[in-house]
Amino acid sequence: MSEAILTAEALQRHYEVGGGMFSSPATVRALDGASFALTPGKTLAVVGESGCGKSTLARVVTMIEPPSGGTLAIEGREVGPGGAASDRDLRAMVQIVFQDPYGSLNPRQTIGQTLMEPLKLNRPEVSAEERERRARDMLRMVGLRDEHFDRYPHMFSGGQRQRVAVGRALMLEPKILVLDEPVSALDLSIQSQVLNLLIDLQEKFQLAYLFISHDLSVVRHLADEVMVMYLGRPVEMGPKDDVFAHPRHPYTRALLSATPVADPRHEKNRIKLEGELPSPMNVPPGCPFNPRCWRASETCRESFPPYEGARHRFACYHPIED
Amino acid sequence: MSDASSATARTIAQAPPSPFRDFWNAFRENRGAVAGLLVFLLFLLIAIFAPIISPYPPDAQFRNSLLVPPVWAEGGEWQFPLGTDPLGRDMLSRLIHGARFSFFIGLVVVTVATFFGVVIGVIAGFSPRWLDTIIMRIMDIVLSFPSLLMALVLVAILGPSLLNAMVAIAIVLQPHFVRLTRAAVISERTRDYVTAARVAGAGKLRIMFRTVLPNCLAPIIVQAALSFSTAILDAAALGFLGMGAQPPTPEWGTMLAEAREFILRAWWVVTFPGLCILVTVLAINLMGDGLRDALDPKLKRS
Numbered sequence: 301m302s303e304a305i306l307t308a309e310a311l312q313r314h315y316e317v318g319g320g321m322f323s324s325p326a327t328v329r330a331l332d333g334a335s336f337a338l339t340p341g342k343t344l345a346v347v348g349e350s351g352c353g354k355s356t357l358a359r360v361v362t363m364i365e366p367p368s369g370g371t372l373a374i375e376g377r378e379v380g381p382g383g384a385a386s387d388r389d390l391r392a393m394v395q396i397v398f399q400d401p402y403g404s405l406n407p408r409q410t411i412g413q414t415l416m417e418p419l420k421l422n423r424p425e426v427s428a429e430e431r432e433r434r435a436r437d438m439l440r441m442v443g444l445r446d447e448h449f450d451r452y453p454h455m456f457s458g459g460q461r462q463r464v465a466v467g468r469a470l471m472l473e474p475k476i477l478v479l480d481e482p483v484s485a486l487d488l489s490i491q492s493q494v495l496n497l498l499i500d501l502q503e504k505f506q507l508a509y510l511f512i513s514h515d516l517s518v519v520r521h522l523a524d525e526v527m528v529m530y531l532g533r534p535v536e537m538g539p540k541d542d543v544f545a546h547p548r549h550p551y552t553r554a555l556l557s558a559t560p561v562a563d564p565r566h567e568k569n570r571i572k573l574e575g576e577l578p579s580p581m582n583v584p585p586g587c588p589f590n591p592r593c594w595r596a597s598e599t600c601r602e603s604f605p606p607y608e609g610a611r612h613r614f615a616c617y618h619p620i621e622d
Numbered sequence: 623m624s625d626a627s628s629a630t631a632r633t634i635a636q637a638p639p640s641p642f643r644d645f646w647n648a649f650r651e652n653r654g655a656v657a658g659l660l661v662f663l664l665f666l667l668i669a670i671f672a673p674i675i676s677p678y679p680p681d682a683q684f685r686n687s688l689l690v691p692p693v694w695a696e697g698g699e700w701q702f703p704l705g706t707d708p709l710g711r712d713m714l715s716r717l718i719h720g721a722r723f724s725f726f727i728g729l730v731v732v733t734v735a736t737f738f739g740v741v742i743g744v745i746a747g748f749s750p751r752w753l754d755t756i757i758m759r760i761m762d763i764v765l766s767f768p769s770l771l772m773a774l775v776l777v778a779i780l781g782p783s784l785l786n787a788m789v790a791i792a793i794v795l796q797p798h799f800v801r802l803t804r805a806a807v808i809s810e811r812t813r814d815y816v817t818a819a820r821v822a823g824a825g826k827l828r829i830m831f832r833t834v835l836p837n838c839l840a841p842i843i844v845q846a847a848l849s850f851s852t853a854i855l856d857a858a859a860l861g862f863l864g865m866g867a868q869p870p871t872p873e874w875g876t877m878l879a880e881a882r883e884f885i886l887r888a889w890w891v892v893t894f895p896g897l898c899i900l901v902t903v904l905a906i907n908l909m910g911d912g913l914r915d916a917l918d919p920k921l922k923r924s
Binding site: 388392395403418472 | 815819821
């Protein structure tokens with residue numbers, strides 16, 4: 301196994317909300333202690349339901365927002381407390397592809413301008429001709445044609461736009477690509493095209509992917525490692541096959557049982573979770589999953605379980621054995 | 623068969639419509655707007671070529687022909703197609719030169735108000751909440767005065783002159799631009815492409831003025847067009863009250879004020895400047911409505 305390129309240790313991101321003139325602000329624990337590592341050429345998939353902190357994780361790793369606690373290190377260099385805006389080199393190494401291809405491209409910029417902008421801002425030493433040549437190369441690499449260079453985003457389909465977004469992210473030759481649900485806004489047939497493009501690019505450039513998704517079948521297709529999150533905390537993580545075949549945490553089990561299977565004779569033994577996802581403003585004490593867990597005991601309500609296991613880690617007092 | 627397929631091939635190969643073409647097609651649908659645009663352009667040409675078109679200088683007096691009625695009225699002369707005023711000056715020449723002042727006022731006021739309004743609005747949209755609150759409350763205070771009264775007070779402080787009147791009107795109009803820009807900026811700046819620009823390494827100023835602002839321009843352009851007519855109208859009102867352009871300047875509002883005592887004796891000295899103001903303002907408002915229909919995606923028919 302090769303060296304990790306990015307390591308996160310107990311990464312936290314809290315938000316203060318409310319707090320008008322007369323009320324004290326409440327704290328939202330959007331991300332509450334996530335530890336993981338990314339390796340070149342491998343994909344770590346982050347799964348979980350809406351509101352579990354997946355997108356916050358993406359924003360913290362991309363240094364759009366500074367972490368409130370914990371450490372983030374890229375190639376052994378720790379990201380500064382100011383959110384690393386100070387360090388352009390580090391910032392250029394992590395790029396992001398957003399979920400919504402309709403909102404992530406500037407409608408007033410041509411595709412060419414969009415692709416050239418990162419170079420213009422970060423590599424002033426590159427000449428204008430060289431910049432345009434690289435942008436045109438990138439356009440071909442993500443499967444678009446040369447004549448698309450001078451068109452505006454509104455002339456493209458969702459899949460084509462997402463290709464442009466991937467191209468823009470790769471213009472600075474990053475080592476890490478954060479993919480925040482990159483295909484969930486696309487048609488099923490387009491999804492696989494974009495996913496295959498991503499796989500090809502990963503092999504070509506040995507990129508480390510942080511792939512955020514709620515679509516487990518996509519994760520099964522693409523991931524090397526899987527991290528399951530619940531209310532801002534990873535509850536289980538490990539190699540994809542282990543996690544899918546032998547989920548240890550009850551939440552992972554419930555999540556997996558919710559994946560539809562295209563087989564009418566398949567026996568449905570779906571675990572239905574009771575209740576709603578608790579508000580991240582008011583996280584239940586102990587294991588955050590305890591109010592909805594069918595295996596919860598008194599201990600679960602008192603303290604957060606420690607992580608167990610070596611490669612396949614999970615945080616549960618009553619793991620599922622099978 | 624081959625003809626048909628080559629024809630389709632040609633249409634496909636054709637470049638997609640440019641944004642300007644799109645805009646023009648949408649604008650053209652509104653007939654009132656096109657008419658407004660034509661009248662506006664006509665007045666603009668008259669204003670530009672005023673010294674060439676007008677038969678006499680605006681302040682040339684003909685002492686033998688005071689208060690001559692227009693040609694079609696009894697006693698009218700072809701020498702003065704729209705008659706003369708109480709001092710024997712040709713009405714047509716004065717009105718043509720008045721167009722220059724009106725456009726000058728409109729242009730300067732709208733430019734000044736838009737520039738400062740947009741800059742302050744963008745700053746308010748991007749600033750922390752406390753600064754945003756301070757800026758917006760100041761704008762609310764300016765807006766809470768009736769605009770003409772506010773302009774009057776400012777002119778009273780600064781002293782009556784056309785320049786001061788323009789400054790006062792610009793100050794009164796500018797909060798509208800601040801509000802509009804701020805609202806547009808706030809809704810745009812959370813979009814993913816702005817975050818993407820930040821990840822790409824764009825600085826704060828670049829994001830404010832190169833990434834976000836161009837995407838907020840449509841409502842600002844509409845507001846600028848509509849403010850053009852407000853500026854002309856307010857300047858005329860100030861001129862009428864003696865607080866704007868001073869006589870003998872051939873400004874339409876000032877002309878109205880000068881002719882006030884002759885309303886009953888010589889209807890043409892009041893009617894024509896008033897008509898000019900009416901037609902210009904109406905044309906610009908029609909044009910502005912068309913602009914809004916064409917530029918505002920929320921009202922766009924698809």
